[in-house]
Amino acid sequence: MEEPLLGKSNGPDRNAMLKLPCKVTGITVSGVRFTSKEFIQRLLQRAQEKTTHGELAEELSRASGRLEQIGIFRAVRCEVDAGQKDDDVVILVDVEEKGRHTVSTGTFVNEGEGNLEVSWTLRNFGISAEQVQSSVACGSSGSNGFRVEFVKPYITDNLSFQASAFENLKRIATPRSVGEKKTGFAMTLGQVEGSSSFTYEISRRSLAGASQDDGWESKDMTSLKSSIMHTFLRDTQDNKESPTRGWLIKNVLEVAGIGGLGCKFWKNEVYAQVHHSPWREKSFLNSITLSLTGRFGVLQTLGGDTSRYFDRFHMGGAWSLRGFKPRSVGPSFGHGYAGTVSVGGEAMAMVDASLSGDLPLPASLSRFTKARFHVFGNVGNNVAVPSGPPVLTKCSQVFRDVRSAVGVGLLIPTPLGRLEINLCLPLRGSQADMDRASFVQIGLVPV
Incomplete structure (x- = not known):
């Protein structure tokens, strides 16, 4: 300028x-x-x-x-x-x-499932850059959904507003015959140049294809949520796909039961990353990056209510806890991985440490891919906490009998997200965890 x-x-x-x-x-x-x-x-x-x-x-x-x-x-x-x-x-x-109307296609990843999205945008719906967007998506495992959204980028000098109506069905990893269906409406006020946003959501959640005969509890199969969520996000990372320096911290606090409607709880999840390249000045080590990632979450029911499947934490997979299959860590029912269904936990924690660097590829190949290698170790746990006493007084359970795994692998940026191909060695877990461990793990991680 x-x-x-x-x-x-x-x-x-x-x-x-x-x-x-x-x-x-x-x-x-x-x-x-x-x-x-x-x-x-x-x-x-x-x-x-x-x-x-x-x-x-x-x-x-x-x-x-x-x-x-x-x-x-x-x-x-x-x-x-x-x-x-x-x-x-x-x-x-x-x-x-730009033109008033745009039709576009795109791809994204949701818990390892690739999705194709077709969207239509009407720009300048008003005279102050308002936009109307609608999208339809379908996934490789049978997931699908649609969303209609109104966006007003500035309602004041530093506040934006958006409202959306949505319905989606997401097939869970096991069994694929069951899908998480969610229909609702949401409104968000966010800082344009800031770190905070507030969202109100009212939605009806149900487990399509689930029945009590299969072991599901009725309270998990259908529920209503009316909640307010506050999101705080600060991000100084130099690259979204393969950061080499900087940090990120995200905190999401949700309170449900607004207006006396639906399930009642508060839930908080903290996610943080920090990256450092200590040998940046040394040419043969300048791509080496040390990274530390952590997650911690708690769910506390209110007013004598009990927690629901949709609100609990689920763990496992390349995007959550490497070395274990998707949603395989934590409370479940059934026997054996093929028949085991995760129901989620009320407290979870995870720490991942890794060392990564550029692959020593010939120049003719490095032009086509920015693949990196990494060596990692992670520990984590996801536990059930009975309703009643404050969950924070029982959070020590999450640090007992933790699961852990180490491994090496490749990180390959793609239009769908970061493709991870890992060789994993699970070190610690219950017998059920080891039955559901993943020694060769391939997963797509959204960035």
């Missing part, structure tokens, strides 16, 4: 030019067909408060980013022009809008 404003980066007295005073006297917007000019001008209000050319250049760069992130513009250009007086400047904003 600074070069159009201040000239070439190697020009004379650049630092002095950055400190020159200025006063923004107007904002001119061009290129709009559907978007309100007043909406764009409102997003640049902070620029009018800047008093030097350096401050103005930085703010215009941030404003361009905000406009691009909305998703309705193909291009955004912000420049300044001289005003009537010596220190006066006028901001010139030129945008190129």
